[in-house]
Each structure stands twice: as C-alpha cells, then as structure tokens.
Amino acid sequence: MNLNELRARVENKSARLAVIGQGYVGLPVAALFADNGFNMLGVDVQPERVEKINAGVNPIEGKEPGLAELLKRVIASGTFRATTEYSELHDRDIFLIAVETPVDENHVPRYEALRAALASLAPVMKDGALVIVESTIAPRTMHDVALPLLEEYSGMKLNEGFYLGNCPERVMPGKLLKNLQTMSRVAGAMTPETADVMIALYKNIVKADLDPANCITAELVKTVENAYRDVQIAFANEVALIAEAAGGDVWKVRELVNKSPMRQMHLPGAGVGGHCIPKDPWLLVHRAGERGVPLRLIPAAREINDSMPSHVADLVKEALKKVNRDMQGARIAVLGYAYLEDSDDARNSPSEALVRILRDFGADPVIHDPWIHEYNSDVYERVKGCDAVVVMVAHSAYRQLDLHKVKSILRFPVLVDGRRVFDVETARSAGLQIASIGKS
Ligand SMILES: NC(=O)c1ccc[n+]([C@@H]2O[C@H](COP(=O)([O-])OP(=O)(O)OC[C@H]3O[C@@H](n4cnc5c(N)ncnc54)[C@H](O)[C@@H]3O)[C@@H](O)[C@H]2O)c1
Numbered sequence: 001m002n003l004n005e006l007r008a009r010v011e012n013k014s015a016r017l018a019v020i021g022q023g024y025v026g027l028p029v030a031a032l033f034a035d036n037g038f039n040m041l042g043v044d045v046q047p048e049r050v051e052k053i054n055a056g057v058n059p060i061e062g063k064e065p066g067l068a069e070l071l072k073r074v075i076a077s078g079t080f081r082a083t084t085e086y087s088e089l090h091d092r093d094i095f096l097i098a099v100e101t102p103v104d105e106n107h108v109p110r111y112e113a114l115r116a117a118l119a120s121l122a123p124v125m126k127d128g129a130l131v132i133v134e135s136t137i138a139p140r141t142m143h144d145v146a147l148p149l150l151e152e153y154s155g156m157k158l159n160e161g162f163y164l165g166n167c168p169e170r171v172m173p174g175k176l177l178k179n180l181q182t183m184s185r186v187a188g189a190m191t192p193e194t195a196d197v198m199i200a201l202y203k204n205i206v207k208a209d210l211d212p213a214n215c216i217t218a219e220l221v222k223t224v225e226n227a228y229r230d231v232q233i234a235f236a237n238e239v240a241l242i243a244e245a246a247g248g249d250v251w252k253v254r255e256l257v258n259k260s261p262m263r264q265m266h267l268p269g270a271g272v273g274g275h276c277i278p279k280d281p282w283l284l285v286h287r288a289g290e291r292g293v294p295l296r297l298i299p300a301a302r303e304i305n306d307s308m309p310s311h312v313a314d315l316v317k318e319a320l321k322k323v324n325r326d327m328q329g330a331r332i333a334v335l336g337y338a339y340l341e342d343s344d345d346a347r348n349s350p351s352e353a354l355v356r357i358l359r360d361f362g363a364d365p366v367i368h369d370p371w372i373h374e375y376n377s378d379v380y381e382r383v384k385g386c387d388a389v390v391v392m393v394a395h396s397a398y399r400q401l402d403l404h405k406v407k408s409i410l411r412f413p414v415l416v417d418g419r420r421v422f423d424v425e426t427a428r429s430a431g432l433q434i435a436s437i438g439k440s
Contacts, residue, residue: 001093001128003163007197009093013037015201018092020117022049022082024060024275024345025134025169026098028176031070032205034080041092042082045116053082062343062371066177086120094201095121098134098169100275107282109138111145118146122153130163132198136222136276138283142166142190142215158190165189165198166215168222173274173343184209188218223284227298230281232266234301237308240268240438250438251420268438270392270418271308271350273339278302278348308418308437309353313361315416315435316388322433323412325387328362331411333386335379336393336419337369344371350418351392370397380409388414394421403430 009015015038019030022044034040044050052059056075058068074080089095099113114135121131133146146166147158156162166188171179185202187210189195195212202210213221236254243250254265272278281298289295317327339349346352351367358365368382369375379397383389383406391398398421407413407430415427417436427434 001126003193003197006093006128006130006163007200010197010200013204015093016091017041017094017096018043018089019096019098020044020121021097021099021113021135022046022053022059023098023100024173024176025171026096027053027058027060027071028064028067028171028180029096029098029134029169029205030082031067031074031080032177032180034074034077035070036204038079038204040074040080041088042080043084043086043089044082045084047084050082050084060173060176060344061373062173062338062340062345064174064176070177086124089121090124090126092126092129094130094132095125096132096134096167097121101135101137101279101283102275103279103282107279107286109141109283109286111137111141114141115145115149118149119153122150125150125154125156125162127156127161128163130165130194130197132165132167134167134169136168136226136280136283137166137219138286139216139219139223140287141219142188147190159194163190163194163197164215165194166218167198167202168218170222170225173340173345181205181207184211186211186213186218186221188213188215188221190215220284223280226277226280227284227301229266230272230277230305231297231301232264233268233272233277234304236266236268237304239265241311243438244440247440269308269420270312270437271353272305273348273350273352274345275347278305306353309350310357312350312354312390312392312416312418312437313357315437316358316363316390316414317361319414319416319433319435320388320412323414325412325414327358330363330387331385332358332363332365333383333389334358334365334367335369335383335389335391335398336395337367337372337375338393338395341394341419342371342396346372354390354392369393370395380405384409385411387411388416390416390418391421392418394419403427403432407431 018041019026020043022042030042056072170183187198199210240250337351355365367375415432415434
C-alpha cells in the first residue's frame with residue numbers, strides 16, 4: 001500500500017488502527033479514535049490492564065473527566081478492544097506507540113519499553129504500514145533507535161515498506177481528553193508526505209493546529225517545552241527561597257512581577273514530579289551532553305527542583321524545633337502522595353522523596369492520599385496524634401480541611417504548607433503555627 005492509498009483509508013475511516021501502550025496517554029488516544037469512527041486495537045503488556053479495558057473499566061483512577069464514560073461507550077460499541085498479543089496486529093494500517101520512556105539514575109534514556117514495542121511490532125507489521133511514536137524521546141531517537149530497529153526486525157525499508165513519524169503528546173493527567181482534543185500538536189515525520197497523512201489522521205481527534213515538521217524538530221519541540229517549564233519552576237523555587245530569606249512572600253511577589261509586561265513567573269512548590277517534567281529535560285540534553293556541549297542551566301534547574309522536598313523537610317525540622325520537638329521519632333502526617341492535584345499518578349512524586357528524607361532524619365512519616373488506594377483512609381484519623389502535618393499536594397479534599405479540627409488532633413500545632421493551599425492568616429487564627437514555602 002502506498003501513502004495515497006493509506007491517506008484514502010484515513011479519509012474514509014477504513015484505516016485500522018492500533019495503539020501500543022495503554023497508559024495515561026495511549027488509552028485516551030485509542031478511545032478517542034474509536035469514538036470517531038475508527039476500528040481500534042489497544043495493546044499492552046499488562047494482562048490485568050487489558051482485562052479491565054475489555055470490561056469497560058477505566059484503569060486510571062484520578063479525576064479524569066469523561067474518560068470512564070467514553071471507554072464504556074467504545075467498548076460496548078465494539079469499535080475498541082485491547083489485547084496483549086502482537087500477532088493480532090497483522091492487519092492494522094497505522095500504529096501509534098505510547099509506551100513509557102524514563103531515564104535511569106544517571107539521567108540516561110531507558111528505551112527498554114520502546115525497543116520492545118518496536119521489536120515486537122516489526123515482524124507482524126504489514127507492507128505499507130505507518131508507525132507513529134507518540135512517546136517523548138530524546139532528539140534523534142527516531143533516526144538512531146526507531147528506524148534501524150524497524151528496518152532490522154521487519155526486513156522492510158523506510159518509505160518503501162513502511163512510513164514513520166513522531167507526534168508527541170502534550171496532555172496532563174486530570175485533563176487527558178480535553179488536552180488531547182484542544183491542544184495543538186507537532187506532526188513530525190520522515191517525509192513531508194508522511195506528515196500530511198499524519199495530519200489527516202489526527203484531524204479526527206485534535207481540534208487545534210497540527211504543524212508538520214521533520215522528526216528531529218518534533219523531538220526537540222516536545223523536550224524543549226518540558227525543559228522550559230522545569231527551568232521556569234526552578235526559577236520560581238529559587239525566588240521562593242530568596243523571599244523566605246528576605247522576609248517576603250513569594251506569592252505576593254509573583255503576583256506583582258506578573259503585572260510587568262512579558263513576565264510570567266511560574267508557581268513555586270514542594271517539588272516537581274510525574275513521568276514527564278523530571279525526565280524530559282534529561283532527554284533533551286542527552287546527546288548534546290555526550291558530545292561535550294557545556295550544559296549548565298537545564299541541569300541546574302533539575303537540581304533546584306529535586307532539592308525542594310529536602311527544603312520542606314528543613315521547614316518541618318525548624319517548625320518542630322520551635323515547639324521543642326526533635327525530628328527523631330516525630331510522627332509527621334504527609335498529605336498527598338501523587339505528584340499532581342486530584343490525580344492517582346505517583347511517578348517521581350516529591351512526596352516519595354520527602355518520606356525518604358524524613359525517615360533519614362529519624363522521623364516517622366504517616367502518608368495520606370485520597371486518590372491512592374494504599375493511602376486512602378480518613379484524613380483526620382491519619383493526622384490524629386501526629387507531631388506535625390505537611391501538605392505536599394493541593395488535592396481538592398485538603399482545601400476543605402477543618403483547620404480547627406486539625407489543630408485539636410495534632411500533638412503540636414505545626415503545619416507546613418508545600419503548595420500554599422492555606423491562607424497563612426486563616427491557619428494562624430485556627431491556632432496553627434504555619435510554615436509556607438516562599439514565606440518566612
Ligand atoms: N503521562 C503524561 O501526562 C504524558 C504527557 C505527555 C507525554 N507523555 C509521554 O507519553 C509516553 C507514555 O506515557 P504514559 O504516562 O502514558 O506512560 P504509562 O506508563 O502510563 O503507559 C505506558 C504503557 O505502556 C505499556 N507498555 C510498556 N511496554 C510495552 C510494550 N512493549 N508493549 C505494549 N505495551 C507496553 C505499559 O504497560 C503501560 O501501560 C511517555 O513517553 C511519556 O513521556 C506522557
């Protein structure tokens with residue numbers, strides 16, 4: 001099949017699609033295409049996940065507006081089903097790959113999942129198939145990893161036997177369906193003609209700009225946009241530390257700074273987590289670092305953001321000192337274990353780092369999170385008898401906390417607010433001694 005025939009199948013919606021990787025990205029993408037008239041097969045290596053999906057049960061447990069209903073609908077209509085078997089992919093025309101792409105402890109990309117997906121797909125891929133990598137990858141990965149793997153394992157040649165592109169995702173948990181449909185995307189491809197077919201395909205679900213580009217540009221754009229965010233957050237975090245030292249309030253400062261033209265200072269906080277922001281800057285710099293390009297700003301930003309849980313631990317220590325309580329043996333209620341408000345996603349969570357640091361100090365952290373099974377119990381029961389409470393995530397449930405009640409069940413009236421969930425005066429009037437990031 002040539003590209004014109006594939007394009008015709010996309011336009012009349014007879015193209016048969018598959019999404020490899022049914023996680024935060026792959027599942028909503030698959031469900032949306034299925035809802036827009038395409039026959040869709042979802043592939044994942046986790047049998048329990050596949051089972052849940054086929055039963056119409058959404059495996060993502062955070063607040064994800066519309067996803068559970070959408071999944072139920074497309075499973076019931078028969079346009080979508082999931083499998084663990086790559087052999088079932090032999091009749092598919094287009095493959096979207098949305099597997100995880102983490103980095104290791106030395107910040108080197110770990111492409112085990114991507115390599116495995118490509119190596120399993122290539123032998124069953126039919127002639128004329130289009131493969132689109134949606135995962136976030138380091139610049140040049142399409143040329144240096146995806147292309148050689150597909151050619152080797154399929155025995156076919158690029159642009160003769162198969163077509164290849166890279167269309168990175170811009171979604172965030174909590175807004176997966178909304179982001180997918182309303183945010184612009186870069187359709188990076190090995191040829192402009194392939195980019196055109198990709199745009200014709202994504203038009204079905206994306207109601208925003210679809211910009212054609214080559215693969216290297218698409219890879220750079222995705223990793224740059226997340227590195228940009230990480231650097232901006234690091235700037236806000238450093239200003240927060242400066243404000244604390246100066247006796248100011250970073251939130252007031254930020255509000256007024258942002259009245260100045262072309263200033264958009266980000267929010268400071270207790271750390272940066274998730275599958276993307278903590279690792280995408282490392283993906284961006286990986287190859288340049290190997291080639292000796294001096295890298296200063298982006299690694300420094302990573303270091304600042306990674307140090308914020310340690311700063312929170314220091315705030316707890318200082319606050320306890322004021323009430324003559326040592327960290328040794330102190331029970332510290334840690335509210336929030338996900339990396340993001342109202343999400344169940346705890347990957348690279350700053351709370352995980354905080355818990356480790358508190359334990360190193362000899363303290364006894366007690367974790368609560370309304371969105372994570374393991375930690376979901378009555379919040380007041382978790383706080384009861386603790387020496388201090390730390391808010392690490394701005395979950396909606398925490399904004400409703402009765403601070404008078406919190407004060408009455410704590411052993412010491414110590415509250416550390418890592419996300420500025422509480423107004424300082426309100427907390428003080430409830431009798432709490434509050435320490436907030438960015439306010440001395
Ligand atoms: N989560 C986000 O908000 C987000 C946003 C933008 C981009 N991304 C990028 O999208 C990609 C996927 O992220 P995610 O959050 O969806 O990850 P995820 O871990 O939620 O999902 C990945 C899925 O792929 C499956 N998988 C792994 N290896 C496989 C294989 N060989 N064959 C089939 N399935 C396999 C896993 O079992 C898992 O269910 C990453 O590159 C990430 O950086 C994520």
